[in-house]
Amino acid sequence: MDGERxxxxxxxxxxxxxxxxxxxxxxxxxxxxxxxxxxxxxxRILTHPWLPGRQLxxxxxxxxxxxxxxxxxMAVAFPLSLGVSSLIAVVAPGRIAHLVKSAVAFMxxxxxxxxxxxxxxxxxxxxxxxxxxxSGLCVLTAGLVLGILVAPxxxxxxxxxxxxxxxxxxxxxxxxxxxxxxxxxxxxxxGAWRGIVTGLVLSTGxxxxxxxxxxxxxxxxxxxxxxxxxxxxxxTAHIALVIASDFDSLEFKTIFACxxxxxxxxxxxxxxxxxxxxxxxxxx
Amino acid sequence: MKMGLxxxxxxxxxxxxxxxxxxxxxxxxxxxxxKGEIRISGGTAHIPVMEEAAKQIRTANPDVQISIAGGxxxxxxxxxxxxLVDIGNSGRKPTDEEVAKYGLKVFRWALDGVGAVVHPDxxxxxxxxxxxxxxxAGAIDNWKVLGGQxxxxxxxxxxxxxxxxxxxxxRALDKGDIHAKANVVPSNGAMKTAVANDPYAIGYVSxxxxxxxxxxxxxxxxxxxNETVKSGAYPVSxxxxxxxxxxxxxxxxxxxxxxxxxxxxxIIVDKGFIPGN
Numbered sequence: 010m011d012g013e014r015x016x017x018x019x020x021x022x023x024x025x026x027x028x029x030x031x032x033x034x035x036x037x038x039x040x041x042x043x044x045x046x047x048x049x050x051x052x053r054i055l056t057h058p059w060l061p062g063r064q065l066x067x068x069x070x071x072x073x074x075x076x077x078x079x080x081x082x083m084a085v086a087f088p089l090s091l092g093v094s095s096l097i098a099v100v101a102p103g104r105i106a107h108l109v110k111s112a113v114a115f116m117x118x119x120x121x122x123x124x125x126x127x128x129x130x131x132x133x134x135x136x137x138x139x140x141x142x143x144s145g146l147c148v149l150t151a152g153l154v155l156g157i158l159v160a161p162x163x164x165x166x167x168x169x170x171x172x173x174x175x176x177x178x179x180x181x182x183x184x185x186x187x188x189x190x191x192x193x194x195x196x197x198x199x200g201a202w203r204g205i206v207t208g209l210v211l212s213t214g215x216x217x218x219x220x221x222x223x224x225x226x227x228x229x230x231x232x233x234x235x236x237x238x239x240x241x242x243x244x245t246a247h248i249a250l251v252i253a254s255d256f257d258s259l260e261f262k263t264i265f266a267c268x269x270x271x272x273x274x275x276x277x278x279x280x281x282x283x284x285x286x287x288x289x290x291x292x293x
Numbered sequence: 294m295k296m297g298l299x300x301x302x303x304x305x306x307x308x309x310x311x312x313x314x315x316x317x318x319x320x321x322x323x324x325x326x327x328k329g330e331i332r333i334s335g336g337t338a339h340i341p342v343m344e345e346a347a348k349q350i351r352t353a354n355p356d357v358q359i360s361i362a363g364g365x366x367x368x369x370x371x372x373x374x375x376x377l378v379d380i381g382n383s384g385r386k387p388t389d390e391e392v393a394k395y396g397l398k399v400f401r402w403a404l405d406g407v408g409a410v411v412h413p414d415x416x417x418x419x420x421x422x423x424x425x426x427x428x429x430a431g432a433i434d435n436w437k438v439l440g441g442q443x444x445x446x447x448x449x450x451x452x453x454x455x456x457x458x459x460x461x462x463x464r465a466l467d468k469g470d471i472h473a474k475a476n477v478v479p480s481n482g483a484m485k486t487a488v489a490n491d492p493y494a495i496g497y498v499s500x501x502x503x504x505x506x507x508x509x510x511x512x513x514x515x516x517x518x519n520e521t522v523k524s525g526a527y528p529v530s531x532x533x534x535x536x537x538x539x540x541x542x543x544x545x546x547x548x549x550x551x552x553x554x555x556x557x558x559x560i561i562v563d564k565g566f567i568p569g570n
Contacts, residue, residue: 061453062470070473134490144447144491146476229477240476250477253367253454260453 035272042265054266059231066260068267070233074241077234078151078223079216085156086163086212091198091205093160094167099193110168116161125225128154133226142238146228149237155222159212166211170204171197207282214278218271220245244271320554321353323547331544334362335369335382336456337480338405338499339533341564343382346551349560357544363480367454373397373536379545381536384456384499396539401532402552403566406500407461408517408529409510410485412492417441419511425465428495431472436493448475449487449496456531457481461497464529465512500530501565523567533566 045051057067093113097106128150137145174197182196198205220243223229228240229250242250244267254261333343340363347359364372366383373381374395384405387397409425411418417439420428427433428446437443450471451458462468478484481502488496489506496507500517503509509517512527521527535552537545551557558568 058473060473129486129490137491142445144449144476144487144494146487224479230474231477232473240474242477250452250479251454253365253371253452 035269038265038268038272042262042269045262045266051266054263055270058233061260064259066263068244068247068263068270070231071242071244071247071267072270073233074148074223074227075217075243075245077148077237077241078155078227078243079213081148081152081237082155082159082216083209083213085153086160086216087209089156090160090163090167090208093164094171095193095197097164097168098171098197099189110165113161113164117165121158121219121221122225124154124158125221128222128226136238140238144228144240146226146240147238148227148234148241151223151227151241151243152237154226155216155219158219158222159216162215163208163212166208167201167205170201170208173204174200203285206285210278210282210285214275217274218245219243220249224249320551320556321350323550324350324354324357324544327354327544327547328356329544330358330360331380331548332360332362332378333380333382333548334364334372334378335536336366336384336533337363337482338384338457338501339382339535340482341501342403342533342552342561342566345560345564346548346557349556350548350551359548365452365454365479366456366459370395370397370536373538376538379537379542380548383534383536384531385459386532386534387536397536398539398541400535400537400549400552402535402549402557403533403561403568404522404530405533405566406517406519406522406527406530407457407465407497408500408503408527409461409465409495409497409512410488410503410507411495411510412488413505413508414492415441415508417510418508419514422465422467422513425510425512426467426469429466429472429475430470431474442493444493447491447494448472449484449491449494450475450477451484451497452477452479457497457499460531461529465497503565519565519567 039046042051045054054067055072056069057065059065059067059070093109097110132150132154133145135145136147136150137143178196178200179192182192187195223243224246227243227246229242229246230240231242231247232240234241248264248267251260251264331347333347340361343361347361350357350359362378366385369378369381369383370387370391371381372378374391374397386401387399391397392399409420415436417436420439424433424439428439429448429450431448433439434446435443436446448471462471476487478487478496481498484496484498485502485504485507488494488498495510498507500509500519500522503517511517512529515521515527517527517529522530535549537549540546541549552561561568
């Protein structure tokens with residue numbers, strides 16, 4: 010066997026292995042969660058409240074909690090990221106853009122727990138005193154910090170997409186007398202929208218999957234949050250809190266329902282990105 | 294006379310040395326020449342004692358590595374039972390079922406109370422049991438009702454694997470409801486931080502963890518302290534347990550023996566617990 014064929018086999022093996030891990034993960038969760046699929050239990054777990062005292066182990070409050078925290082995070086991160094990446098691409102290219110970009114790249118490397126820690130000691134008291142309601146551990150606090158956490162990744166995605174818009178388009182617009190703002194709104198953002206949507210979808214995946222921020226800042230109350238200042242529990246935080254309970258208990262089994270839900274969400278996001286990429290020019 | 298004085302001085306020195314020997318040298322001697330790792334996890338109330346003991350053992354013998362993780366009593370029982378750790382800690386007595394299923398050996402080395410705590414600035418530092426139960430059930434939701442400020446009460450509780458929660462729920466709340474709006478924190482340390490940072494909070498921690506950052510709440514007029522827990526006047530108490538799967542290995546046994554030695558007992562006292570079984 011020549012070298013090339015050996016290399017081919019090795020790479021194929023690596024690809025098959027990593028792909029099968031992804032599939033096996035799902036199989037593993039479904040097998041361990043199998044008792045949940047009998048007699049409509051899975052549906053009940055998805056729709057019921059969490060009241061262990063009354064033997065009700067539904068994760069509906071956690072689904073709502075996850076969606077609330079993640080949507081707020083995206084609502085914070087999206088305008089912020091679009092603004093910063095526009096600044097890098099149009100408003101202040103050159104040294105300032107370079108500086109901002111390095112700062113953003115550095116931010117992506119800060120461990121999540123640092124954000125959580127700062128949130129506990131700075132943002133939580135601020136939110137509690139400002140709104141004079143609740144403990145400050147709430148959807149709002151977690152959403153704000155999570156937004157800041159995912160923003161750097163989103164900014165890098167957006168700036169790459171904006172930078173890939175052909176220079177000739179930009180030059181043509183400028184030759185027609187367009188101001189930098191007009192270039193941004195009518196040429197760059199439309200040209201880069203696929204990259205922008207990709208960044209948005211992947212960042213949403215990250216916001217939904219993040220555990221530590223929700224665990225440290227959202228309060229973890231197993232209730233459907235009635236507002237931004239209510240304590241809420243995310244699916245990920247629920248897994249972290251319940252994993253220590255008895256293996257054979259039903260509450261432990263709900264972990265698999267949460268895992269399957271998170272897996273399904275990530276899979277859907279990935280498929281959406283793929284579809285988008287296939288439609289037009291290569292996105293990544 | 295002078296000789297006599299010197300003799301007395303020498304005798305005192307020798308006696309002091311002898312007295313000190315069994316206390317300091319003996320329990321650590323079991324680690325001499327040993328090498329290896331002791332893995333510990335579980336109850337978060339135990340952690341300060343575990344860390345101090347580990348520090349002293351490491352100083353005496355750097356070849357012995359000791360890793361300490363939290364997770365709660367449920368984790369301690371489960372991981373010890375499955376052989377994932379050498380010693381699992383629990384703040385509740387493992388059930389007969391758990392002992393039989395895993396073949397656990399149970400070492401109880403301290404008595405500990407679980408007390409309700411509030412922020413030190415909170416004027417409400419005494420509640421009847423009935424009031425406490427109503428607060429946790431959500432029936433009383435404003436400090437004004439209890440004589441405090443006109444502010445909503447922020448409830449804090451622990452996750453379901455917590456031994457501290459188990460004891461508090463059974464003995465202080467008589468298995469009453471804990472409202473779903475209660476914030477959930479994952480350890481005794483996190484509870485203390487949360488309550489210390491929230492002027493309108495009420496939570497509960499192991500009495501050994503109560504310090505100036507939080508204020509204990511008297512229950513039916515009895516303040517949770519080591520003295521009241523020891524005398525039995527304060528009823529919400531439990532043992533602190535370390536568990537091993539079957540007979541402990543040599544290093545794990547040396548560690549547990551160290552906890553029961555006079556130095557170990559002193560560490561337990563210093564960290565705010567009541568030693569003994």
